[in-house]
Amino acid sequence: MKEGPDISRLGALIGDPARANILTALLAGRALTASELANEAGVTAQTASGHLKLMEDAGLLWRRRQGRHHYFALAGDEVGYMLESLLGFAAGMGHLRTRTGPRDDAMREARVCYDHLAGAAGVRMFDSLVTTGAIRAEREDLRLTDAGRGQIAVLGIDPASVDTSKRPVCRACLDWSERRTHLAGALGAALLDRIYDLKWANRAPEGRAVLFTSKGRTAFEAAFPLG
Amino acid sequence: MKEGPDISRLGALIGDPARANILTALLAGRALTASELANEAGVTAQTASGHLKLMEDAGLLWRRRQGRHHYFALAGDEVGYMLESLLGFAAGMGHLRTRTGPRDDAMREARVCYDHLAGAAGVRMFDSLVTTGAIRAEREDLRLTDAGRGQIAVLGIDPASVDTSKRPVCRACLDWSERRTHLAGALGAALLDRIYDLKWANRAPEGRAVLFTSKGRTAFEAAFPLG
DNA sequence: CGGATCGTTCGGCCGCCGCCGAAGCATTGC
DNA sequence: GCAATGCTTCGGCGGCGGCCGAACGATCCG
Incomplete structure (x- = not known):
């Protein structure tokens, strides 16, 4: 039945x-x-x-x-993706858990999505990677190009380290605030790690927000240009 | 908090x-x-x-x-997408609601996903539309090309009718059996309607399976070639 | 109009499940 | 060894919520 x-x-x-x-x-x-x-x-x-x-x-x-x-x-990643999907729908239902506050703006700007960057900054980074040809997007599975390997090496990420892990290198993740795609997977996680290492940004002491320093934001925007 | x-x-x-x-x-x-x-x-x-x-x-x-x-x-469509996402994850948890039977094979082959075609046939149709250039996929949003408008007109679908509706024309939908993308949105719904009209396939009297006739399958595969 | 079908609302029962207090392991540190 | 901390298990309480029987609107049909 x-x-x-x-x-x-x-x-x-x-x-x-x-x-x-x-x-x-x-x-x-x-x-x-x-x-x-x-x-x-x-x-x-x-x-x-x-x-x-x-x-x-x-x-x-x-x-x-x-x-x-x-x-x-x-x-695992799938749990995070599934929860984000529910969050996205629940956001449409209205009924936020609390009023929107200053913390919310920071969250929309840049936040962590399980282990990678999300929010406006995450979408910008992803768009840049696509327009510069570092990532080629076909349907919804993404591929890191040879040119892209060079680019991330410049940023200080060993391309081989991204390959060896069992996770998919690139994965498309949809976030509920921007309703656009950003980058998940091993590469997404490695990029966020690198952003921390370079002191471009820090995690907020609690919550999911990621706070860029002013220098860090400039460097970030230079590293991931648009158009 | x-x-x-x-x-x-x-x-x-x-x-x-x-x-x-x-x-x-x-x-x-x-x-x-x-x-x-x-x-x-x-x-x-x-x-x-x-x-x-x-x-x-x-x-x-x-x-x-x-x-x-x-x-x-x-x-709405979003409800269906959200539920399919949960289904996909729950399938990984094991714990199917019932044993798998002959009906299941038909479901894997071709079934309805809210209002469009899913299963192996749905994925094939989508792949064909992409390789023939009818749809261009960037990241995960899809666009119907001018060439694609011509192609669907040949199939007997008025391209304008797809445009006027408020829904997105093309939308990527992930199904839990194939774990691949198939086509949703107004165009996906129109294509399934057309498949019924052409008598290529019929809905099973109950359940979600879509049963192709033998002639219909031949015509379908000719209309949506691979490679 | 009266009977039949489809659906809803109301009331009350029952069971599940979330909750905490108290007690019991495990680990750390003195 | 003893005390303190972190976490778990056990037992029992209480309430929410799903379930059905019964009764009440709504609609179609003769």
């Missing part, structure tokens, strides 16, 4: 406010401890522990025991 | 098995009556009525009163 995968288990997992808060917090890409997540979700440690176990068993979360701390992260 | 849209309301809506069954049934693109949906979900009419009201209020469903019948459909 029924066909296809079961969507309701997944929906029920995301449907609880505490779990949704945990997942949203982990979308920032940082691995967080159980107690940090409990605080983020607004529940006690015991309650959070149960939620975390559930989501781990379901394959949404990844756990690393380190000393007496348990660190949690999203189980 | 929290930023971004609220994902848990949406998750909770999808998280109930009865509602999930209703949504999955409507993914086939047919508008169904309340009692049909109640049957599909395995609950009584009263219970289904409540669910339908909830989802309508949330903007997931679209209702049309016609005589003493109430027809329901997904509220």
Whole structure:
């Protein structure tokens, strides 16, 4: 009578406010401890522990025991992509979790999407990579060109390091604020890492915003020209 | 403390098995009556009525009163895309709703995705449109070329009719069985309509499968060549 | 108009699940 | 060794929400 995968288990997992808060917090890409997540979700440690176990068993979360701390992260890129897709739709439903504030502007400008750059800056970087020919986009799968390998080497990223990982090198990711494509995958992560290393930008102490320094922004715009 | 849209309301809506069954049934693109949906979900009419009201209020469903019948459909393309994205992830979680059967093979071969063709046939059609230059794909937004307008006119679709509608003409949609892109949007819907008109294929009496006739398959493959 | 079909609203039952307090492991540090 | 911290498991409470029976509108048909 029924066909296809079961969507309701997944929906029920995301449907609880505490779990949704945990997942949203982990979308920032940082691995967080159980107690940090409990605080983020607004529940006690015991309650959070149960939620975390559930989501781990379901394959949404990844756990690393380190000393007496348990660190949690999203189980993989696909989880992040799926959550962003839901966020995008939920944004259209209205019903934001809170009023928009100054933090929101920073988020729209530049933020972290799991492990790569998103927001206006992320879209700009991606557009630049395409127009300069570093990335060739066919349908929705992306390919790093030979010219592109040269370009990222100039930025200080070893092209080979991007290749060896098991993840796809380039992947298209859609973000909910810009409604445009930005770059995910191993290269997207490497570029964000490099941006941190070059001190062009820093993570906001909490939340997902990425704050560029004024020098960093200039360098960033020079490195990723438009047109 | 929290930023971004609220994902848990949406998750909770999808998280109930009865509602999930209703949504999955409507993914086939047919508008169904309340009692049909109640049957599909395995609950009584009263219970289904409540669910339908909830989802309508949330903007997931679209209702049309016609005589003493109430027809329901997904509220828009975005709802279908979002659900397909969840289906794709849930498929990776395993936990199919039922065993795979002969119907499943037909579904993988050709099925309806809300209002356009999906499955192996859908991917083939899209690939052909790209290689013949009818559609140009940049990043993930697609554009119908002038040459493409000529091609679809040959198939018997008025290019102007595709333009006037408010929907995007071309849109990339990812299906969970092929994990590749196929064509959605106004053009995708028009092409599927035309396939029905030409009697190349028919909808299975129930479910989402699209059954090609043997003549129809030959004509389809001739109309959408590969390489 | 009366019977039949389709759908909704109301009321009440029941079960699941999220929540926390308390207690129990594990690890670290003294 | 003992105390402190981080996390988990257990048990029990409480409430939300899904479910159905019954009754009530709405529409079509004779």
